[in-house]
Each structure stands twice: as structure tokens, then as C-alpha cells.
Amino acid sequence: MVVASSIPQLSSGAVGFPIIDLSLDRSHVSNLMVKACEDFGFFKVINHGVPKLVIDGMEKEGLNFFSKTDLEKRSVGLLKPLGYGSKNIGFNGDMGDVEYLLLHANSQSISQASKSISKNSAQFCSTVNYYTQAVKKLACEILELIAEGLWVHDKYAFSRYIRDIDSDSLIRINYYPSCIDSAAPVHQSHGIGFGEHSDPQILTILHSNEVGGFQVALHDGTWVAVPPDSMGFNVIVGDLMQAFTNGRFKSARHRALANTTGSESRISIIYFGAPPMHAMVYPIPEVVKHMHHSLYRPFTWDEFKKTTYSLRLGDQRLDLFKVL
Ligand SMILES: C=C1C[C@]23C[C@@]1(O)CC[C@H]2[C@@]12CC[C@H](O)[C@@](C)(C(=O)O1)[C@H]2[C@@H]3C(=O)O
Numbered sequence: 001m002v003v004a005s006s007i008p009q010l011s012s013g014a015v016g017f018p019i020i021d022l023s024l025d026r027s028h029v030s031n032l033m034v035k036a037c038e039d040f041g042f043f044k045v046i047n048h049g050v051p052k053l054v055i056d057g058m059e060k061e062g063l064n065f066f067s068k069t070d071l072e073k074r075s076v077g078l079l080k081p082l083g084y085g086s087k088n089i090g091f092n093g094d095m096g097d098v099e100y101l102l103l104h105a106n107s108q109s110i111s112q113a114s115k116s117i118s119k120n121s122a123q124f125c126s127t128v129n130y131y132t133q134a135v136k137k138l139a140c141e142i143l144e145l146i147a148e149g150l151w152v153h154d155k156y157a158f159s160r161y162i163r164d165i166d167s168d169s170l171i172r173i174n175y176y177p178s179c180i181d182s183a184a185p186v187h188q189s190h191g192i193g194f195g196e197h198s199d200p201q202i203l204t205i206l207h208s209n210e211v212g213g214f215q216v217a218l219h220d221g222t223w224v225a226v227p228p229d230s231m232g233f234n235v236i237v238g239d240l241m242q243a244f245t246n247g248r249f250k251s252a253r254h255r256a257l258a259n260t261t262g263s264e265s266r267i268s269i270i271y272f273g274a275p276p277m278h279a280m281v282y283p284i285p286e287v288v289k290h291m292h293h294s295l296y297r298p299f300t301w302d303e304f305k306k307t308t309y310s311l312r313l314g315d316q317r318l319d320l321f322k323v324l
């Protein structure tokens with residue numbers, strides 16, 4: 001990746017995704033974000049203001065959890081799809097070389113979940129809460145900058161959904177064991193940690209340790225590796241943002257490769273910013289005005305989420321909401 005205001009081409013001919021420095025001038029940053037969302041549906045932010053201590057604490061709790069025995073991990077008593085999972089992704093047969101912990105991102109749910117996740121539940125709870133609050137704040141700032149860059153007159157047009165007390169946002173920790181860690185021989189691994197997909201929510205904020213494997217697809221379908229950087233956060237446009245912007249932004253298809261060669265395990269911590277279940281989603285009038293008609297019919301997040309869970313990971317679920 002290269003810090004720049006345009007789309008940099010690396011010498012190899014590969015694309016470097018935009019890196020946006022949040023300490024720069026606000027209107028410059030908001031324009032860069034809109035361009036990045038249009039060109040890639042993806043960018044990295046640096047100088048984001050989330051303290052390293054908060055990130056390290058969260059990562060440590062994650063590693064501590066995944067180091068437990070199978071029995072201990074499987075005893076996390078949360079209703080599916082929340083809780084602990086290993087290899088299975090969703091309900092429709094998708095598989096990957098990944099273990100995960102999926103939680104609701106509100107403090108009451110985190111507090112409740114902590115009791116079955118950690119013996120030191122108070123510490124787990126406060127660590128996850130600190131992280132979630134900090135990353136939610138970052139997500140809101142980014143959404144407000146994007147609204148400004150799009151000249152939407154209500155700068156809270158997107159962020160209000162995830163600021164809402166009933167927001168259905170999630171927090172997920174994915175653990176990709178190194179082949180040395182893994183019980184399965186390397187030749188049995190199919191190479192995929194988390195298969196190709198777009199995220200259904202509004203915006204995703206992804207952090208990972210210094211182990212590679214995360215990839216994003218360009219609009220033409222070419223896969224590009226995202227170099228790991230534990231100092232930055234990856235920002236991914238979700239399906240709802242595509243609907244809000246009437247297709248001006250496209251949700252980014254991404255995947256994580258399994259760790260088949262390295263000796264280190266990869267851990268990623270992901271915040272998915274989502275609206276409340278009852279919230280209506282429809283293209284915002286300012287964007288439609290320039291494009292003449294709405295590409296998508298209005299729908300609730302509840303309806304979209306149900307559709308998402310009835311489909312496979314890689315399906316293009318937003319197509320089902322297109323106006324014909
Ligand atoms: C196969 C599936 C897993 C998923 C729900 C789905 O039916 C399709 C989307 C998947 C996804 C991708 C982004 C997030 O990781 C996630 C929690 C979400 O909201 O949609 C997962 C779902 C999951 O793992 O439960």
C-alpha cells in the first residue's frame with residue numbers, strides 16, 4: 001500500500017490500495033474516502049486514534065480464548081450464529097480453516113457473553129467493551145467523513161444507524177492457526193480460511209496482527225493481497241452502503257487465505273457496523289437525484305439479514321433487492 005491521494009500503481013503493476021491518514025485536513029480526507037469507496041470499496045486508515053493498548057488487550061483476550069481446549073471453547077453458550085465456531089461459517093455448508101468468536105457489539109450482550117467465555121469475565125468484558133467503543137467511534141467518524149465527501153446535507157445520515165442504541169452491530173475475532181499449530185496436515189487444507197464474500201452490513205473495520213492472508217478483489221475480479229499492518233485498520237464497504245449510495249459505492253469482495261506455509265497464527269478482530277433490525281434501508285435522495293432512479297427497493301435490515309442467512313457466503317445477496 002502507498003500513502004497517496006490517487007490510485008497508486010506499484011512497480012510490479014499490482015494495485016496499492018489507498019492509505020488514508022486521518023490526521024490530515026478534514027475535507028481532503030473526506031474526498032479521499034469517497035474516491036477510495038468508489039474505486040475499491042476498501043481503504044486503510046492510519047493515525048486513527050485507537051490506542052495500541054486497547055488493540056493489544058483485545059488481541060491478547062482473543063489468543064487466550066483460542067488457546068483453550070476444544071471442550072472449553074465449545075461450552076460458550078450463545079445462540080447460533082453468535083458464539084464460538086470452528087470451520088463452519090453460517091448455516092449453509094460454507095467451511096474454512098478458521099476458528100471464531102462472534103458477539104453482539106452492545107455492552108449488555110458483551111457482559112452477558114463474557115460470563116461463559118472467560119474465567120476472568122470482568123476483565124474480558126471491559127477489554128472487549130473498550131475495543132468495541134473505540135472502533136465504533138472510528139466507524140462513526142469515517143461514516144461522517146464519507147457523508148461530507150458525498151455532500152449529503154445530514155452528516156449523520158449513515159452513522160446514526162450504528163450510533164442507535166438498538167444497532168445490530170457485531171464484533172468478531174477470527175483465528176487462523178498456523179499449519180504447525182493445526183491438527184490437520186497441510187495437504188488436507190483447502191487453502192481458504194474465510195471464503196470470498198461481501199459483508200452485508202454498512203461498514204466493516206478490520207484489524208489484524210502482522211500475519212498476511214487477507215485479500216480484496218478489484219472491481220474486475222483480480223485478487224490483491226493486503227499487506228498486514230497492525231498499526232492500521234482496514235475499512236470495507238458493506239452491502240448496505242452500496243444500497244444507501246445507489247450503487248455508487250460497491251461492497252468489496254474479500255477473503256482470508258488459510259495459513260498453509262507460515263509458522264505464525266493470524267488473528268483478526270472485526271467490527272461490523274449495522275443498523276437496528278427495524279431500520280429501513282433505501283438509496284439516499286441526494287445520490288438518487290443525480291442518478292435519476294433507485295436501483296434498490298426499500299427493505300429493512302431484518303429482511304436483508306434473513307436473506308443473507310438463507311444464502312451461501314459468496315452469494316450476491318443485494319441483487320435480490322434490485323428494482324427490475
Ligand atoms: C454463510 C454465511 C455466514 C455469514 C452469514 C452467511 O449466510 C452469509 C454472510 C456471512 C457473514 C459475512 C460477514 C460477517 O462475518 C457475518 C457475521 C455476517 O454478518 O455475514 C457472516 C455470517 C456468519 O458468519 O454468521
Ligand SMILES: O=C(O)CCC(=O)C(=O)O
Binds near residue numbers: 214254
Ligand atoms: O478474518 C479476516 O481477515 C476476514 C474475515 C471476514 O471477512 C469476515 O469475518 O467477514
Ligand SMILES: [Fe+2]
Binds near residue numbers: 197198199254
Ligand atoms: Fe468479511
